[in-house]
Amino acid sequence: MITSQTGGLGLLGHPAGHSKSPEMMNAALQMMDAPYVYLAFDVTPAVLKQAVEGLKALKFKGWNVTIPHKTSIMEYLDGVAESAREIGAVNTVVYQDGKWTGHNTDGTGYLRSLKEETSLDLSKQRVVILGAGGAARAVGYALATAGVPKVTIANRTLDKADRLAEHLSRWTSTEAIAISDCQDEVREADLVVNTTSVGMFPRINETPIPADWLHHGQIVSDLVYNPRETALLQAAKLKGAQIHCGLGMLVYQAATALELWLDKPVPIQLMKQVLEASLSGNKK
Structure with missing residues (x-):
């Protein structure tokens, strides 16, 4: 149930309407009894800075990043983890100890x-x-x-x-x-x-x-x-x-992001089932 205490997680991309992450992530959050909701936001490159500032102001716990923002997002963060720096891209942003840090879970x-x-x-x-x-x-x-x-x-x-x-x-x-x-x-x-x-x-x-x-x-x-x-x-x-x-990579990169945000075990099998069902629905 969404209440006034529900926190935010999400995805920034352009386009974002095709993403299956909300179904997968929200099913996992519900099973984990975690007080968060995961939303997808279609953000053009021209307003990326404003979108990031908005998520920070709304005290989001973190968010995922997809095409075309994986590189440009870096300039709006406080730091970048080694994996993201070596890969040259960020797909997960985490708020911890007062700082916004970019990670790459791919x-x-x-x-x-x-x-x-x-x-x-x-x-x-x-x-x-x-x-x-x-x-x-x-x-x-x-x-x-x-x-x-x-x-x-x-x-x-x-x-x-x-x-x-x-x-x-x-x-x-x-x-x-x-x-x-x-x-x-x-x-x-x-x-x-x-x-x-x-x-x-x-x-x-x-x-x-x-x-x-x-x-x-x-x-x-x-x-x-x-x-x-x-x-x-x-x-x-x-x-x-x-x-x-490739379905396993999609699930595990998402699961790793959830672990970074919430620091607790993630229902990976449920995430796989939800993603498979969602993709099957695409073909009907």
């Missing part, structure tokens, strides 16, 4: 989901990341700090891949290289991660790489969550590979 959320669903030993994985954008940076940072020995960044624009590989090479335990033609590297990889939007609804028949490059024994991971099982994952499964879909 990489953490990805790793938590990957480990839960695959139980793989990251210290022995040869990884190919398809794409070199913000999602690739978050996943690459998480894998490098977890001790993955080799990461190959495959991107059509080699300069962009080079910059990300150079950044990831700062962690001495990880060899990071950049390429544009990744056929041989994909065939040799233990883990292939698609961080691009290829295969996302409604272009569900597209794949970022040919199915013939995949094989039994690999783990193929796709950050796209709509559809849950992309054309890439369907092809990988037919080849005998283990698959990992």
Whole structure:
């Protein structure tokens, strides 16, 4: 029940009307008996500063940040956590000890989901990341700090891949290289991660790489969550590979944000169920 004591949490993005976070977050807050409500706000870049000042004035506990504000939000905060600084983007803002601090839970959320669903030993994985954008940076940072020995960044624009590989090479335990033609590297990889939007609804028949490059024994991971099982994952499964879909990352990055805000256990299974039901409703 919403009362005069109910606190605020939310999402800033543009657009924001497509977000499924309110359904997932409010279901979790209700089960946790937490006195907060989670709302989505469509905020254009021109009024981002005013929106942030408004949330601060209204004493929000914190909020999530999505496209196109993940970088520009930083100038309106008191500080940025190491993960967000290294990734170069903020997706969660937390009020603590009188300060507003930006965090990034994307990489953490990805790793938590990957480990839960695959139980793989990251210290022995040869990884190919398809794409070199913000999602690739978050996943690459998480894998490098977890001790993955080799990461190959495959991107059509080699300069962009080079910059990300150079950044990831700062962690001495990880060899990071950049390429544009990744056929041989994909065939040799233990883990292939698609961080691009290829295969996302409604272009569900597209794949970022040919199915013939995949094989039994690999783990193929796709950050796209709509559809849950992309054309890439369907092809990988037919080849005998283990698959990992993007829905888990979406749930765990949200769960990590809730943990930062409330410092208490989060009902992750409920969040998964609500998100799955919400996405299924989209297709009806």
